[in-house]
Amino acid sequence: MSTIEIDKLFARQIYKPASKKTHKGIQGHALIIGGSYGKIGSVVLASKAALKSGCGLITAFIPKCGVDILQISFPEAMVTADENETVISNIDIQFEPNAIAIGVGLGTSHVTAIALEHFLQKNKNPLVIDADAINLISKNKNLLKFLPKNSVITPHKKELQRLLGTWKSDDEKIVKIQQISHDYQLIVVEKGSPTLIYYENKIFENTSGNEALATAGSGDSLTGIITGLIAQGYEPLAATQLGVYLHGLTADLVWENTSKEAFTASDIASFLGKAFLFLKEN
Ligand SMILES: NC(=O)C1=CN([C@@H]2O[C@H](COP(=O)(O)OP(=O)(O)OC[C@H]3O[C@@H](n4cnc5c(N)ncnc54)[C@H](OP(=O)(O)O)[C@@H]3O)[C@@H](O)[C@H]2O)[C@@H](O)CC1
Ligand SMILES: Nc1ncnc2c1ncn2[C@@H]1O[C@H](COP(=O)(O)OP(=O)(O)O)[C@@H](O)[C@H]1O
Ligand SMILES: [Mg+2]
Numbered sequence: 457m458s459t460i461e462i463d464k465l466f467a468r469q470i471y472k473p474a475s476k477k478t479h480k481g482i483q484g485h486a487l488i489i490g491g492s493y494g495k496i497g498s499v500v501l502a503s504k505a506a507l508k509s510g511c512g513l514i515t516a517f518i519p520k521c522g523v524d525i526l527q528i529s530f531p532e533a534m535v536t537a538d539e540n541e542t543v544i545s546n547i548d549i550q551f552e553p554n555a556i557a558i559g560v561g562l563g564t565s566h567v568t569a570i571a572l573e574h575f576l577q578k579n580k581n582p583l584v585i586d587a588d589a590i591n592l593i594s595k596n597k598n599l600l601k602f603l604p605k606n607s608v609i610t611p612h613k614k615e616l617q618r619l620l621g622t623w624k625s626d627d628e629k630i631v632k633i634q635q636i637s638h639d640y641q642l643i644v645v646e647k648g649s650p651t652l653i654y655y656e657n658k659i660f661e662n663t664s665g666n667e668a669l670a671t672a673g674s675g676d677s678l679t680g681i682i683t684g685l686i687a688q689g690y691e692p693l694a695a696t697q698l699g700v701y702l703h704g705l706t707a708d709l710v711w712e713n714t715s716k717e718a719f720t721a722s723d724i725a726s727f728l729g730k731a732f733l734f735l736k737e738n
Pocket of ligand 3: 587675676
């Protein structure tokens with residue numbers, strides 16, 4: 457199966473600089489739904505990465521225990537707290553976001569599984585589905601039919617196996633991914649080295665990134681980047697292609713500044729500025 461490479465030229469053709477006359481309302485409002493006791497950091501990472509991708513506003517929907525953590529570690533974010541202290545139990549959103557990510561650090565408790573089901577039944581906004589939202593959907597595949605068309609799902613290998621079952625060959629894996637992508641009109645991001653994006657009958661292969669990304673919270677940051685790009689108006693497929701490329705670039709650009717060993721997920725958001733500059737330079 458031939459793939460289409462996502463390289464600098466490809467990503468640059470997607471990139472749209474913001475208008476001089478824009479304001480934060482136009483730049484779009486992203487919502488990150490996730491977190492549970494001990495895993496609020498994943499939401500901090502995703503929220504920072506979303507805002508640093510250029511959207512105008514970011515709200516995090518988290519359990520109560522995460523409010524101070526999030527507000528202190530990332531003052532630019534707004535926070536809406538679930539009524540439950542340690543896990544999400546009722547996703548009650550009082551505004552219309554331009555893009556929603558769900559799953560990072562969410563946990564898979566029963567009460568959260570029910571909250572996810574109720575949320576998916578009423579939600580119509582574009583979604584980026586990661587981590588424990590993938591794990592919960594894998595346990596209850598009836599939920600797949602509630603995912604809005606062109607939602608983005610970002611499993612790593614283990615999450616992909618939970619969703620699709622195991623495969624005996626690469627060809628079998630590709631068939632299974634393309635089937636679910638087709639049946640539910642999903643953009644499937646198979647995270648790894650390299651990361652592949654499946655949409656309709658096409659496969660896109662990312663060319664940026666390296667082993668420095670094998671670090672906690674690196675996928676949470678990718679979720680934030682894609683969500684921030686969708687919120688500011690990129691189509692979900694374009695946001696996914698550009699997001700995956702920029703995410704990888706942050707780790708490629710690290711050479712001049714630090715080592716792969718010392719690279720952490722916080723550096724992804726820190727190096728996003730350099731990644732955008734690299735994209736623009738000849
Ligand atoms: N600071 C925070 O708050 C953080 C919070 N986080 C949150 O934690 C939750 C659990 O997420 P998670 O991904 O850590 O757990 P899980 O789904 O069981 O997968 C782990 C196993 O999968 C495998 N595996 C993984 N990648 C693979 C690959 N590329 N290629 C191949 N295999 C791969 C590997 O299994 P092995 O190969 O060792 O059998 C590994 O042991 C989730 O909500 C997340 O958002 C984290 O983001 C960390 C920072
Ligand atoms: N060796 C590697 N080379 C390139 N990219 C990698 C490598 N290891 C991990 N990554 C990237 O890092 C991210 C890891 O995501 P994930 O496993 O969900 O992390 P977390 O859940 O800790 O945030 C993915 O985008 C993946 O493609
Ligand atoms: Mg992950």
